[in-house]
Amino acid sequence: MTIIQSILFGLLQGLTEFLPISSSGHLTALYHFFGVEEHRLLFTICLHIGTLVAVFIFFWGDILSLFSTQKKLGILIIIGSVPTAIMAFFLSALAERLFAEVKVVGVMLMITGVWLAIGSTMSSRRNLASSAKSTSLKVWQALLIGISQGAALIPGISRSGATISTALLCGTERGLSIRYSFLLSIPAILGAFLYQLKEINQAAIYPEFTFFTLLIGAIAAMLTGLVSLRVLSKIIIKGKLHYFTPYCLAAGLFLFLAG
Numbered sequence: 001m002t003i004i005q006s007i008l009f010g011l012l013q014g015l016t017e018f019l020p021i022s023s024s025g026h027l028t029a030l031y032h033f034f035g036v037e038e039h040r041l042l043f044t045i046c047l048h049i050g051t052l053v054a055v056f057i058f059f060w061g062d063i064l065s066l067f068s069t070q071k072k073l074g075i076l077i078i079i080g081s082v083p084t085a086i087m088a089f090f091l092s093a094l095a096e097r098l099f100a101e102v103k104v105v106g107v108m109l110m111i112t113g114v115w116l117a118i119g120s121t122m123s124s125r126r127n128l129a130s131s132a133k134s135t136s137l138k139v140w141q142a143l144l145i146g147i148s149q150g151a152a153l154i155p156g157i158s159r160s161g162a163t164i165s166t167a168l169l170c171g172t173e174r175g176l177s178i179r180y181s182f183l184l185s186i187p188a189i190l191g192a193f194l195y196q197l198k199e200i201n202q203a204a205i206y207p208e209f210t211f212f213t214l215l216i217g218a219i220a221a222m223l224t225g226l227v228s229l230r231v232l233s234k235i236i237i238k239g240k241l242h243y244f245t246p247y248c249l250a251a252g253l254f255l256f257l258a259g
Contacts, residue, residue, distance in 0.1 A: 001043070005034055006213040010220025013047040014054065017221070018182075018228035020116055020161025020244050021251070023051075025105045028155050029255060032102060041096060045196050046214045050221030052189045055182050057222075058229045062179055063186075073180070076137050080146035080180075081187045087150030088191070095153040102259030106252045108156025113248030116158075119165025120242035126171065137180060141170040149184060156252070159185065161244070164236060174236050182229070 012030055016023040027047070031040050056063065066074035098104050137145075148166040152159035160181055167177035235243065 001034075001036065001209055001213050003213060003216060006217040007220045009043065010047060010050060010217040010222075011224050013044075013217075013221040014051055014224025014226075015228050016158075017048070017051040018054075018160055018225055018232050020112065020158040020164065020232070020241065021248055022105075022109050022112055022152075022156050022158040022161070023047075024099070024152075024155040024157075025109045025112075025251070025255070028099050028102065028105050031099070040099060041196065043209060043214065043217065045193055046218050047221045048189050049193060050218030051225040052186065052193075053218075053222045054225030054229060055185060058226060059179065059182060062183060066183070073137070073183070076139070076142040077180070077183055077187065079139055080142040080149070080184050081191075083143055083146040084150040084184075084188050085191060087147070088153060088188075091150070091153050092195075095155065098155050101155075103256050104154075105156040106254070106256030106259055108154050109158075109248050109252030109255060111252075112156065112158045112161050113245040113252065115165045116161050116248065117242045117245040119168040120239065120245075123168040123174065123241075124239050137172060137176065141167070141172060142180075144170060145180065145184065149188060156255075158248075159188075160232070161241075161248075164241065168241070174239065178233055178236050 009027065009030060012026055013023050016026045024044075027040075027044060036043075062070070066077070145163050145166050148162040149159055151157050152162050163181040163184060164177050167180060168174070172180070235241065
C-alpha cells in the first residue's frame with residue numbers, strides 16, 4: 001500500500017466513521033477498488049484508532065466528567081457495551097467474511113438510510129408535539145443503543161447512524177444522543193484493538209503494510225474525524241439527520257448493482 005493510498009483510506013475513514021454513512025461500507029468499496037484483499041482488518045483497526053483519538057479530543061470534557069459529575073452516564077456506557085461485546089463475540093467472524101460481499105454491504109447501507117430517516121422523523125415529531133425528551137438515559141435505552149452498535153459489526157450498517165437513530169427513537173435529547181453514541185464507541189474500539197493486538201504486533205511480516213503507512217492512515221483519519229464530528233453535531237442538533245438518507249440509499253443501490 002502506498003502513502004497516497006493510506007492517506008485516502010484515512011480521509012475516508014475520518015469522514016464516514018462519524019457521518020452516518022457507514023465507514024465499513026465505504027472502506028470495503030475502496031479496498032475492492034485498490035485490490036487490497038489480505039489483512040484488511042489490521043489496517044481498518046488502525047484507522048479506527050485514529051478516529052478514536054478524535055473522539056477523545058472532541059469529547060475530552062465529557063470523558064473527564066464520567067469520573068466526577070456524570071458517573072451514572074459512565075455506568076450506562078458500561079451497560080450499553082455489554083450487548084455490543086456479546087454480539088462481537090458471536091458475529092465477528094461472520095462480519096469479517098461479509099467485508100468481501102459488496103452486495104450485502106449495499107443492502108445494509110440502504111437499511112442504514114431508512115434507519116436514519118425513521119430516527120430523524122420521530123425526533124422531529126416529538127419536537128413539533130412539544131413532547132418531553134429524556135435528558136438522561138435509562139438502562140433499557142442504553143441496552144437498545146448497545147444492541148444497535150453491535151449490529152454495526154455488519155459492513156454497511158453505520159455505527160453512529162444506528163446508535164444515534166436508536167437513541168432518538170427512544171426519545172433521548174439530541175445532544176445526549178450524540179454524546180452517548182460516541183462515548184459508547186470508546187470501549188468498542190478499544191476492545192477490537194486489544195482483540196487484534198497479536199495481528200498488529202505481526203504487521204512487519206505483511207509486505208503490503210509498513211508501520212509508516214499504518215500511522216499516516218491513522219493520523220489522516222484523526223484529523224478528518226475532528227472535522228466530521230463538528231459537522232455532524234451541528235446537523236443532529238438541528239434535527240437534520242435524514243439529510244444523509246438519500247446518499248445512503250443511492251450509494252447502497254450502486255454497490256448492490258456493482259457488486
